[in-house]
Amino acid sequence: MAWTTTRGTEVPPLGQGTWRFGEDAAHRTEEVDVLRAGIEAGLTLIDTAEAYAEGRSEEIVRDAVGDLRDQVFLTTKVWPSHAGREDVLRSLSQSLKRLGTDWVDLYLLHWPSAKTPLAETMAGLVDVLERGLARHIGVSNFPAALLEEAHRLTDGRIFANQVRYGLATREPEATLADVAARLDTSLMAYSPIRHVLGPDIPVNGVLADVARAHDVSPAAVALAWILRPAAARWVVVVKAARRAHLADNAAALGLTLSAAELDRLDRAFPASGEDLTLQAF
Numbered sequence: 001m002a003w004t005t006t007r008g009t010e011v012p013p014l015g016q017g018t019w020r021f022g023e024d025a026a027h028r029t030e031e032v033d034v035l036r037a038g039i040e041a042g043l044t045l046i047d048t049a050e051a052y053a054e055g056r057s058e059e060i061v062r063d064a065v066g067d068l069r070d071q072v073f074l075t076t077k078v079w080p081s082h083a084g085r086e087d088v089l090r091s092l093s094q095s096l097k098r099l100g101t102d103w104v105d106l107y108l109l110h111w112p113s114a115k116t117p118l119a120e121t122m123a124g125l126v127d128v129l130e131r132g133l134a135r136h137i138g139v140s141n142f143p144a145a146l147l148e149e150a151h152r153l154t155d156g157r158i159f160a161n162q163v164r165y166g167l168a169t170r171e172p173e174a175t176l177a178d179v180a181a182r183l184d185t186s187l188m189a190y191s192p193i194r195h196v197l198g199p200d201i202p203v204n205g206v207l208a209d210v211a212r213a214h215d216v217s218p219a220a221v222a223l224a225w226i227l228r229p230a231a232a233r234w235v236v237v238v239k240a241a242r243r244a245h246l247a248d249n250a251a252a253l254g255l256t257l258s259a260a261e262l263d264r265l266d267r268a269f270p271a272s273g274e275d276l277t278l279q280a281f
């Protein structure tokens with residue numbers, strides 16, 4: 001299952017995150033196995049970054065993807081300390097080696113840089129796009145005004161902006177979602193359940209109710225809520241190291257919430273009205 005962006009690219013709506021993968025060598029086999037099972041379950045977008053476990057997360061992704069490279073929409077990211085024009089190319093070349101591939105589907109600037117002018121980084125991203133090392137380019141953690149700036153600097157080539165979004169973290173709705181829709185930029189939601197179903201967070205009653213009605217887990221409902229029709233079309237990146245969590249999450253692909261359920265969830269998790277704040281590294 002994939003949705004087609006207005007730019008004509010097919011993107012899987014539900015992807016697998018890999019933050020913290022590769023940090024403990026003892027978990028390597030399980031991490032490779034769960035990613036591979038996720039691809040087989042239809043979670044064919046994989047999100048990684050050069051910064052995750054100092055590149056070892058990318059190596060785990062390589063082992064999981066193996067001969068399925070053509071079925072996977074692969075995303076990785078350059079850390080802002082490597083945001084100079086030449087550094088972007090160098091970082092991506094190293095990522096490609098670790099990933100065992102000649103190209104990524106999407107290459108993102110991980111966070112705004114506090115030191116490197118945005119124009120330099122955007123020139124570096126356009127370079128890798130033009131060399132065919134990345135099929136698409138984008139940014140991450142960009143509030144609306146900065147996204148507009150990136151869009152202008154790349155002649156409209158920013159394909160996606162990856163930001164924190166979920167039932168309990170709705171800041172992108174304040175301004176960013178409308179701006180992204182206008183610029184034809186996809187939005188990718190990260191940490192979609194961490195702030196809704198963390199170990200110390202009691203399961204919200206409405207969420208539990210809706211989950212029971214569909215015989216799915218609260219996590220599946222939290223993910224399906226992001227995939228609802230809305231101003232911007234979201235791609236969701238969720239991380240599961242456990243197979244049981246993966247199975248819960250995959251159920252979101254077949255789950256459609258009714259207007260009444262969306263309305264109940266909206267009231268149970270009201271948006272704060274606050275905008276995404278700018279953080280740079």
Ligand SMILES: NC(=O)c1ccc[n+]([C@@H]2O[C@H](COP(=O)([O-])OP(=O)(O)OC[C@H]3O[C@@H](n4cnc5c(N)ncnc54)[C@H](OP(=O)(O)O)[C@@H]3O)[C@@H](O)[C@H]2O)c1
Pocket residue numbers: 016017018019020047048110140141162163189190191192193194195197217219220237238239240241242244245246248249
């Ligand atoms: N661009 C950025 O700056 C940025 C920042 C943060 C994250 N990301 C990306 O987005 C991905 C997802 O975000 P995230 O890892 O922060 O948070 P997340 O996916 O919202 O949550 C992951 C946590 O939730 C647990 N979990 C997974 N499925 C569950 C389920 N069905 N029920 C209950 N708990 C479940 C996981 O446990 P187990 O692992 O034990 O299964 C893990 O502890 C990251 O891995 C990364 O690829 C990007």
